[in-house]
Amino acid sequence: MGGMPAAKRPAAPFTPLAFQLVLLRRMADHNPELVEAARRELGVSITDMRDANKRWQAMLRSPHGRAAAARYRSVLGAPESTAPRILGDLECESWQWPLPLWPGLRFEVLAAPNGAVWNEWLVRAPGAEPPPLRTLDDLTPWSCTVDEVARAFAPVRPLEGTAPTRWGLAFTAPDARGERRICAAEFTWGLLQRTALTDQFA
Structure with a gap:
Protein backbone atom coordinates (compact mmCIF):
# COMPACT_ATOMS: atom_id res chain seq x y z
CA MET A 1 0.00 0.00 0.00
CA ARG A 66 30.42 5.09 -14.84
CA ALA A 67 33.72 6.09 -16.38
CA ALA A 68 34.96 9.33 -14.85
CA ALA A 69 34.10 11.49 -17.86
CA ALA A 70 30.61 10.00 -18.16
CA ARG A 71 30.04 10.52 -14.45
CA TYR A 72 30.62 14.27 -14.75
CA ARG A 73 28.22 14.49 -17.69
CA SER A 74 25.58 12.57 -15.77
CA VAL A 75 25.89 14.91 -12.78
CA LEU A 76 26.50 18.27 -14.45
CA GLY A 77 24.78 17.76 -17.79
CA ALA A 78 26.18 18.75 -21.17
CA PRO A 79 29.25 21.00 -20.84
CA GLU A 80 28.79 24.71 -21.46
CA SER A 81 31.82 24.54 -23.75
CA THR A 82 34.16 21.94 -25.21
CA ALA A 83 37.53 22.42 -26.89
CA PRO A 84 40.43 20.19 -27.98
CA ARG A 85 43.51 20.39 -25.79
CA ILE A 86 47.04 19.04 -26.27
CA LEU A 87 49.14 18.16 -23.21
CA GLY A 88 52.62 17.31 -24.45
CA ASP A 89 52.08 14.37 -26.78
CA LEU A 90 48.58 13.67 -25.45
CA GLU A 91 45.36 14.84 -27.03
CA CYS A 92 42.29 15.37 -24.89
CA GLU A 93 39.18 17.52 -24.71
CA SER A 94 38.41 20.30 -22.26
CA TRP A 95 34.87 20.31 -20.90
CA GLN A 96 33.70 23.27 -18.81
CA TRP A 97 30.61 23.85 -16.69
CA PRO A 98 29.40 26.94 -14.77
CA LEU A 99 28.78 26.62 -11.03
CA PRO A 100 26.56 29.21 -9.30
CA LEU A 101 28.84 29.53 -6.27
CA TRP A 102 31.74 30.76 -8.42
CA PRO A 103 30.27 32.70 -11.38
CA GLY A 104 33.72 33.90 -12.48
CA LEU A 105 35.03 30.33 -12.70
CA ARG A 106 34.25 27.15 -14.57
CA PHE A 107 34.69 23.55 -13.51
CA GLU A 108 36.99 21.99 -16.09
CA VAL A 109 37.50 18.33 -16.89
CA LEU A 110 40.24 17.20 -19.26
CA ALA A 111 38.86 14.02 -20.79
CA ALA A 112 40.82 11.43 -22.76
CA PRO A 113 39.31 9.73 -25.83
CA ASN A 114 38.73 6.55 -23.78
CA GLY A 115 36.65 8.40 -21.16
CA ALA A 116 39.41 8.68 -18.56
CA VAL A 117 39.83 12.03 -16.81
CA TRP A 118 43.31 13.51 -16.67
CA ASN A 119 42.46 16.60 -14.65
CA GLU A 120 39.45 18.10 -12.86
CA TRP A 121 39.50 21.54 -11.27
CA LEU A 122 38.23 25.11 -11.26
CA VAL A 123 39.58 27.53 -13.86
CA ARG A 124 38.82 31.15 -14.76
CA ALA A 125 35.75 31.51 -16.97
CA PRO A 126 36.40 32.53 -20.59
CA GLY A 127 36.32 36.32 -20.82
CA ALA A 128 36.36 36.81 -17.04
CA GLU A 129 39.03 39.15 -15.74
CA PRO A 130 41.57 37.41 -13.47
CA PRO A 131 42.51 39.18 -10.25
CA PRO A 132 45.71 41.24 -10.16
CA LEU A 133 48.38 39.13 -8.48
CA ARG A 134 51.44 41.24 -7.64
CA THR A 135 52.30 40.59 -4.00
CA LEU A 136 51.66 37.99 -1.32
CA ASP A 137 48.82 40.14 0.01
CA ASP A 138 46.89 39.47 -3.20
CA LEU A 139 46.86 35.73 -2.52
CA THR A 140 43.64 35.52 -0.53
CA PRO A 141 41.61 32.30 -0.21
CA TRP A 142 39.33 31.51 -3.16
CA SER A 143 40.67 34.50 -5.12
CA CYS A 144 42.64 32.71 -7.84
CA THR A 145 43.43 29.42 -9.53
CA VAL A 146 46.52 27.27 -9.93
CA ASP A 147 47.18 28.53 -13.44
CA GLU A 148 46.85 32.18 -12.43
CA VAL A 149 49.35 31.88 -9.58
CA ALA A 150 51.75 29.91 -11.77
CA ARG A 151 51.69 32.65 -14.42
CA ALA A 152 51.88 35.57 -11.99
CA PHE A 153 54.83 34.26 -9.98
CA ALA A 154 56.78 32.15 -12.46
CA PRO A 155 58.91 30.16 -12.12
CA VAL A 156 57.04 27.88 -9.74
CA ARG A 157 57.74 24.39 -8.46
CA PRO A 158 54.86 21.89 -8.08
CA LEU A 159 54.39 20.45 -4.61
CA GLU A 160 52.74 17.15 -3.80
CA GLY A 161 49.17 17.64 -2.62
CA THR A 162 48.24 16.58 0.89
CA ALA A 163 45.13 14.76 -0.35
CA PRO A 164 43.31 13.93 -3.60
CA THR A 165 42.07 17.03 -5.51
CA ARG A 166 44.78 19.15 -3.86
CA TRP A 167 47.77 20.80 -5.53
CA GLY A 168 50.66 22.86 -4.22
CA LEU A 169 53.06 25.41 -5.68
CA ALA A 170 56.29 26.88 -4.31
CA PHE A 171 57.51 30.23 -5.65
CA THR A 172 58.99 33.57 -4.68
CA ALA A 173 56.88 36.73 -4.52
CA PRO A 174 57.23 40.22 -3.03
CA ASP A 175 55.57 41.04 0.26
CA ALA A 176 53.90 44.38 1.00
CA ARG A 177 57.34 46.00 1.53
CA GLY A 178 58.67 44.65 -1.76
CA GLU A 179 60.93 42.04 -0.18
CA ARG A 180 61.11 38.75 -2.05
CA ARG A 181 59.78 35.88 0.05
CA ILE A 182 59.53 32.15 -0.56
CA CYS A 183 55.94 31.00 -0.42
CA ALA A 184 54.03 27.72 -0.59
CA ALA A 185 50.43 27.84 -1.80
CA GLU A 186 47.87 25.07 -1.48
CA PHE A 187 44.88 24.61 -3.78
CA THR A 188 41.78 22.43 -3.55
CA TRP A 189 39.96 21.61 -6.79
CA GLY A 190 42.26 24.18 -8.40
CA LEU A 191 41.19 27.09 -6.16
CA LEU A 192 43.62 28.79 -3.76
CA GLN A 193 43.00 27.83 -0.12
CA ARG A 194 46.00 29.11 1.83
CA THR A 195 49.58 30.30 1.59
CA ALA A 196 52.50 30.04 3.97
CA LEU A 197 56.05 31.39 4.02
CA THR A 198 58.72 28.74 3.81
CA ASP A 199 62.51 28.60 3.75
CA GLN A 200 62.66 25.88 1.11
CA PHE A 201 62.23 26.22 -2.62
CA ALA A 202 64.69 24.05 -4.51
Whole structure:
Protein backbone atom coordinates (compact mmCIF):
# COMPACT_ATOMS: atom_id res chain seq x y z
CA MET A 1 0.00 0.00 0.00
CA GLY A 2 2.76 2.41 0.88
CA GLY A 3 4.59 1.89 -2.39
CA MET A 4 8.11 0.58 -2.86
CA PRO A 5 10.06 -0.08 0.38
CA ALA A 6 12.59 2.65 1.15
CA ALA A 7 15.53 0.28 0.79
CA LYS A 8 14.49 -0.52 -2.80
CA ARG A 9 13.62 2.98 -3.98
CA PRO A 10 16.02 4.33 -6.59
CA ALA A 11 18.43 6.91 -5.27
CA ALA A 12 17.64 10.53 -6.05
CA PRO A 13 19.72 11.98 -8.90
CA PHE A 14 23.05 13.46 -7.93
CA THR A 15 22.55 17.11 -8.87
CA PRO A 16 24.88 20.04 -9.69
CA LEU A 17 23.95 21.44 -6.26
CA ALA A 18 25.18 18.25 -4.61
CA PHE A 19 28.39 18.43 -6.63
CA GLN A 20 29.07 21.95 -5.34
CA LEU A 21 28.70 20.54 -1.82
CA VAL A 22 31.37 17.96 -2.66
CA LEU A 23 33.77 20.75 -3.60
CA LEU A 24 32.93 22.64 -0.43
CA ARG A 25 33.40 19.59 1.78
CA ARG A 26 37.06 19.30 0.79
CA MET A 27 37.62 23.06 1.10
CA ALA A 28 36.19 23.11 4.62
CA ASP A 29 39.45 21.69 5.97
CA HIS A 30 41.17 25.02 5.27
CA ASN A 31 38.43 27.67 5.13
CA PRO A 32 35.45 26.66 7.27
CA GLU A 33 34.15 30.25 7.44
CA LEU A 34 34.01 30.61 3.66
CA VAL A 35 32.41 27.21 3.32
CA GLU A 36 29.82 28.07 5.97
CA ALA A 37 28.88 31.25 4.10
CA ALA A 38 28.66 29.37 0.81
CA ARG A 39 26.57 26.63 2.37
CA ARG A 40 24.11 29.21 3.71
CA GLU A 41 23.99 30.86 0.28
CA LEU A 42 22.97 27.51 -1.19
CA GLY A 43 20.41 26.98 1.57
CA VAL A 44 21.68 23.58 2.66
CA SER A 45 22.69 22.05 5.97
CA ILE A 46 25.95 20.55 7.16
CA THR A 47 24.22 17.17 6.99
CA ASP A 48 23.34 17.81 3.34
CA MET A 49 26.99 18.54 2.62
CA ARG A 50 28.20 15.42 4.38
CA ASP A 51 25.59 13.25 2.67
CA ALA A 52 26.52 14.63 -0.76
CA ASN A 53 30.18 13.86 -0.15
CA LYS A 54 29.34 10.37 1.08
CA ARG A 55 27.30 9.65 -2.05
CA TRP A 56 30.07 11.04 -4.29
CA GLN A 57 32.68 8.84 -2.65
CA ALA A 58 30.42 5.83 -3.08
CA MET A 59 30.08 6.65 -6.79
CA LEU A 60 33.86 6.84 -7.13
CA ARG A 61 34.39 3.49 -5.46
CA SER A 62 31.51 1.59 -7.05
CA PRO A 63 32.72 -1.31 -9.23
CA HIS A 64 29.67 -0.70 -11.43
CA GLY A 65 30.10 3.05 -11.68
CA ARG A 66 30.42 5.09 -14.84
CA ALA A 67 33.72 6.09 -16.38
CA ALA A 68 34.96 9.33 -14.85
CA ALA A 69 34.10 11.49 -17.86
CA ALA A 70 30.61 10.00 -18.16
CA ARG A 71 30.04 10.52 -14.45
CA TYR A 72 30.62 14.27 -14.75
CA ARG A 73 28.22 14.49 -17.69
CA SER A 74 25.58 12.57 -15.77
CA VAL A 75 25.89 14.91 -12.78
CA LEU A 76 26.50 18.27 -14.45
CA GLY A 77 24.78 17.76 -17.79
CA ALA A 78 26.18 18.75 -21.17
CA PRO A 79 29.25 21.00 -20.84
CA GLU A 80 28.79 24.71 -21.46
CA SER A 81 31.82 24.54 -23.75
CA THR A 82 34.16 21.94 -25.21
CA ALA A 83 37.53 22.42 -26.89
CA PRO A 84 40.43 20.19 -27.98
CA ARG A 85 43.51 20.39 -25.79
CA ILE A 86 47.04 19.04 -26.27
CA LEU A 87 49.14 18.16 -23.21
CA GLY A 88 52.62 17.31 -24.45
CA ASP A 89 52.08 14.37 -26.78
CA LEU A 90 48.58 13.67 -25.45
CA GLU A 91 45.36 14.84 -27.03
CA CYS A 92 42.29 15.37 -24.89
CA GLU A 93 39.18 17.52 -24.71
CA SER A 94 38.41 20.30 -22.26
CA TRP A 95 34.87 20.31 -20.90
CA GLN A 96 33.70 23.27 -18.81
CA TRP A 97 30.61 23.85 -16.69
CA PRO A 98 29.40 26.94 -14.77
CA LEU A 99 28.78 26.62 -11.03
CA PRO A 100 26.56 29.21 -9.30
CA LEU A 101 28.84 29.53 -6.27
CA TRP A 102 31.74 30.76 -8.42
CA PRO A 103 30.27 32.70 -11.38
CA GLY A 104 33.72 33.90 -12.48
CA LEU A 105 35.03 30.33 -12.70
CA ARG A 106 34.25 27.15 -14.57
CA PHE A 107 34.69 23.55 -13.51
CA GLU A 108 36.99 21.99 -16.09
CA VAL A 109 37.50 18.33 -16.89
CA LEU A 110 40.24 17.20 -19.26
CA ALA A 111 38.86 14.02 -20.79
CA ALA A 112 40.82 11.43 -22.76
CA PRO A 113 39.31 9.73 -25.83
CA ASN A 114 38.73 6.55 -23.78
CA GLY A 115 36.65 8.40 -21.16
CA ALA A 116 39.41 8.68 -18.56
CA VAL A 117 39.83 12.03 -16.81
CA TRP A 118 43.31 13.51 -16.67
CA ASN A 119 42.46 16.60 -14.65
CA GLU A 120 39.45 18.10 -12.86
CA TRP A 121 39.50 21.54 -11.27
CA LEU A 122 38.23 25.11 -11.26
CA VAL A 123 39.58 27.53 -13.86
CA ARG A 124 38.82 31.15 -14.76
CA ALA A 125 35.75 31.51 -16.97
CA PRO A 126 36.40 32.53 -20.59
CA GLY A 127 36.32 36.32 -20.82
CA ALA A 128 36.36 36.81 -17.04
CA GLU A 129 39.03 39.15 -15.74
CA PRO A 130 41.57 37.41 -13.47
CA PRO A 131 42.51 39.18 -10.25
CA PRO A 132 45.71 41.24 -10.16
CA LEU A 133 48.38 39.13 -8.48
CA ARG A 134 51.44 41.24 -7.64
CA THR A 135 52.30 40.59 -4.00
CA LEU A 136 51.66 37.99 -1.32
CA ASP A 137 48.82 40.14 0.01
CA ASP A 138 46.89 39.47 -3.20
CA LEU A 139 46.86 35.73 -2.52
CA THR A 140 43.64 35.52 -0.53
CA PRO A 141 41.61 32.30 -0.21
CA TRP A 142 39.33 31.51 -3.16
CA SER A 143 40.67 34.50 -5.12
CA CYS A 144 42.64 32.71 -7.84
CA THR A 145 43.43 29.42 -9.53
CA VAL A 146 46.52 27.27 -9.93
CA ASP A 147 47.18 28.53 -13.44
CA GLU A 148 46.85 32.18 -12.43
CA VAL A 149 49.35 31.88 -9.58
CA ALA A 150 51.75 29.91 -11.77
CA ARG A 151 51.69 32.65 -14.42
CA ALA A 152 51.88 35.57 -11.99
CA PHE A 153 54.83 34.26 -9.98
CA ALA A 154 56.78 32.15 -12.46
CA PRO A 155 58.91 30.16 -12.12
CA VAL A 156 57.04 27.88 -9.74
CA ARG A 157 57.74 24.39 -8.46
CA PRO A 158 54.86 21.89 -8.08
CA LEU A 159 54.39 20.45 -4.61
CA GLU A 160 52.74 17.15 -3.80
CA GLY A 161 49.17 17.64 -2.62
CA THR A 162 48.24 16.58 0.89
CA ALA A 163 45.13 14.76 -0.35
CA PRO A 164 43.31 13.93 -3.60
CA THR A 165 42.07 17.03 -5.51
CA ARG A 166 44.78 19.15 -3.86
CA TRP A 167 47.77 20.80 -5.53
CA GLY A 168 50.66 22.86 -4.22
CA LEU A 169 53.06 25.41 -5.68
CA ALA A 170 56.29 26.88 -4.31
CA PHE A 171 57.51 30.23 -5.65
CA THR A 172 58.99 33.57 -4.68
CA ALA A 173 56.88 36.73 -4.52
CA PRO A 174 57.23 40.22 -3.03
CA ASP A 175 55.57 41.04 0.26
CA ALA A 176 53.90 44.38 1.00
CA ARG A 177 57.34 46.00 1.53
CA GLY A 178 58.67 44.65 -1.76
CA GLU A 179 60.93 42.04 -0.18
CA ARG A 180 61.11 38.75 -2.05
CA ARG A 181 59.78 35.88 0.05
CA ILE A 182 59.53 32.15 -0.56
CA CYS A 183 55.94 31.00 -0.42
CA ALA A 184 54.03 27.72 -0.59
CA ALA A 185 50.43 27.84 -1.80
CA GLU A 186 47.87 25.07 -1.48
CA PHE A 187 44.88 24.61 -3.78
CA THR A 188 41.78 22.43 -3.55
CA TRP A 189 39.96 21.61 -6.79
CA GLY A 190 42.26 24.18 -8.40
CA LEU A 191 41.19 27.09 -6.16
CA LEU A 192 43.62 28.79 -3.76
CA GLN A 193 43.00 27.83 -0.12
CA ARG A 194 46.00 29.11 1.83
CA THR A 195 49.58 30.30 1.59
CA ALA A 196 52.50 30.04 3.97
CA LEU A 197 56.05 31.39 4.02
CA THR A 198 58.72 28.74 3.81
CA ASP A 199 62.51 28.60 3.75
CA GLN A 200 62.66 25.88 1.11
CA PHE A 201 62.23 26.22 -2.62
CA ALA A 202 64.69 24.05 -4.51
